[in-house]
Amino acid sequence: MIPHVSIRAFVHSPTASAAVERALADRHLARAQGEILSGGIAAAVAHYRAHVTPDVLIVEVERDVLAELPALAEVCDTRTLVLVIGQTNDVTLYKCVMQLGVSDYLVAPVDAVGVVASLRGLYEDGRQATKGKTYAFIPSKGGAGSSVISHNVAWLMAAREEKPVMLADLDMAFGAASLALDVRTQHKLTDVMQDAAQMDTALLDRLLIARGKHLQLLAPSAALAEAELPAASLRKLVELARDGFRNTVLDLPGAWSPTVKEALLMADDVVVTAQPDLISLRNTRALLDFLVRSRPNDPAPKLVLNQVGQRKRPELAPAAFVEALQFKPTVIVRSDPAVFGKAVNTGQTIPEIAPRSAASRELAKLSRELLGTEGAQKLSRRFSFRRG
Ligand SMILES: Nc1ncnc2c1ncn2[C@@H]1O[C@H](COP(=O)(O)OP(=O)(O)OP(=O)(O)O)[C@@H](O)[C@H]1O
Numbered sequence: 001m002i003p004h005v006s007i008r009a010f011v012h013s014p015t016a017s018a019a020v021e022r023a024l025a026d027r028h029l030a031r032a033q034g035e036i037l038s039g040g041i042a043a044a045v046a047h048y049r050a051h052v053t054p055d056v057l058i059v060e061v062e063r064d065v066l067a068e069l070p071a072l073a074e075v076c077d078t079r080t081l082v083l084v085i086g087q088t089n090d091v092t093l094y095k096c097v098m099q100l101g102v103s104d105y106l107v108a109p110v111d112a113v114g115v116v117a118s119l120r121g122l123y124e125d126g127r128q129a130t131k132g133k134t135y136a137f138i139p140s141k142g143g144a145g146s147s148v149i150s151h152n153v154a155w156l157m158a159a160r161e162e163k164p165v166m167l168a169d170l171d172m173a174f175g176a177a178s179l180a181l182d183v184r185t186q187h188k189l190t191d192v193m194q195d196a197a198q199m200d201t202a203l204l205d206r207l208l209i210a211r212g213k214h215l216q217l218l219a220p221s222a223a224l225a226e227a228e229l230p231a232a233s234l235r236k237l238v239e240l241a242r243d244g245f246r247n248t249v250l251d252l253p254g255a256w257s258p259t260v261k262e263a264l265l266m267a268d269d270v271v272v273t274a275q276p277d278l279i280s281l282r283n284t285r286a287l288l289d290f291l292v293r294s295r296p297n298d299p300a301p302k303l304v305l306n307q308v309g310q311r312k313r314p315e316l317a318p319a320a321f322v323e324a325l326q327f328k329p330t331v332i333v334r335s336d337p338a339v340f341g342k343a344v345n346t347g348q349t350i351p352e353i354a355p356r357s358a359a360s361r362e363l364a365k366l367s368r369e370l371l372g373t374e375g376a377q378k379l380s381r382r383f384s385f386r387r388g
C-alpha cells in the first residue's frame with residue numbers, strides 16, 4: 001500500500017484528469033491525499049514558485065517535454081517524486097527524461113491502471129520504504145512548552161506545508177494533544193500497544209484520528225494509563241510510522257524512562273524545549289550531552305528557547321543562557337500567555353488563531369527547518385529531480 005503522501009496532479013486533458021481521479025480512489029492509494037488541478041506543467045511551475053512541492057507531483061506536458069522540464073526543476077524540491085505524462089512514445093526521450101531525475105514517464109492517453117501501477121512501482125519496490133522521518137520533542141523540564149510546540153509544528157507541517165504527518169502523543173498519563181487539537185480519542189494506547197508483536201499497520205490505522213486533510217493523531221484517552229508503553233512497542237510504532245508516513249512527530253513526556261530514551265535514540269531529529277532558568281539550563285546541558293554523545297552521526301539536536309520574557313518570573317537573560325550552554329537555539333519563542341491560553345481554551349493551534357504573531361513565525365521557521373524546506377528553493381535551482 002502506498003504510504004501517507006501528498007499527491008498533486010496538474011493535467012490538461014480530460015483523459016488524464018479522469019485517470020488520475022480514478023487512481024486516487026484506488027484502494028492502494030487509500031492513505032494518500034491527492035488533488036487534481038488544471039493547466040498542466042505551466043500551471044505547476046507558476047504555483048510552485050510560491051509553494052512547497054508535494055511528495056508526488058504529476059504533470060501533463062502537451063508539447064516538448066525536454067523544453068518544459070527545466071522550468072519545473074527550478075521550483076521543485078529535490079525530494080519530490082515527479083511523474084510526467086507526455087505525448088511522445090519514444091525510448092530515447094524516455095531515457096533522457098529519466099536521466100533528468102523524473103521518477104516515471106507515462107505516455108498519453110493514460111488510464112487509472114497505469115497511474116496506480118506507476119505509483120506502486122515507486123513506493124512498493126522498497127526504494128522509498130525507509131524514507132519516513134521522525135522528530136522527537138522533549139522538554140528540558142516539566143511545563144517548558146514542548147508539547148504545545150510539537151503540536152503546532154505537526155499542524156504547520158501538515159496544514160501549511162501540506163505534508164502528511166502523524167502526531168503521536170506519548171505522554172500516556174497526561175497527554176493533552178487531543179484536547180489541544182480538539183479531537184476525540186477513546187483508545188487506551190498502553191493497552192492496545194502493550195504487545196509489540198501484535199502491532200501492525202491495520203492496528204495503527206484504526207487508532208489514528210484525522211485533524212484536517214494531512215494530520216493524523218495518535219493520542220491516549222483521558223483515562224489515566226495503568227501501564228507504561230514498553231520500549232519494544234515504541235520501537236515498533238516508529239517502524240510502522242516510518243513505513244506509513246513521510247513525517248512523524250513524537251510528543252515525549254519530560255520524565256526520563258527507557259521508552260523516552262529509546263524514542264530519542266530512534267528519532268531522526270530531536271527538538272529540546274527549554275525555558276531560560278537555572279534548572280532548565282542544567283537539564284538542557286545534560287540532555288544535549290546525552291544526545292550528542294549517543295547520536296554522534298545524526299543531525300545535531302535542535303533547541304527551542306521558550307517562554308522568554310515571562311512577567312513576574314526571574315529568568316536568565318536569553319543571551320546568558322545561550323552563552324552558558326554554548327549551544328545556539330534554532331528558534332526563540334517569547335512568552336505570550338494571551339495567545340497560548342486562547343489556543344488551549346479553543347482547541348486550536350497558534351497559527352490558526354494568531355497567524356501573524358511572533359510565535360507563529362518562529363514555529364513556522366522550526367517546522368521548515370525540520371522538513372528541510374527552509375532554503376529549499378535555492379537548493380532546487382540545481383537541475384535535478386529526485387530519483388524514485
Ligand atoms: N511561549 C509561551 N507563552 C505562554 N505560554 C506558553 C508558552 N509555551 C507554552 N506555554 C504554556 O505552558 C504550559 C505548558 O506547556 P506544555 O504542556 O506544552 O509543556 P511541556 O513541556 O509539554 O510539559 P510536560 O509535558 O512536562 O507537562 C501550557 O499551558 C502552554 O500553553
Ligand SMILES: [Mg+2]
Nearest residue numbers: 146147171253
Ligand atoms: Mg508535554
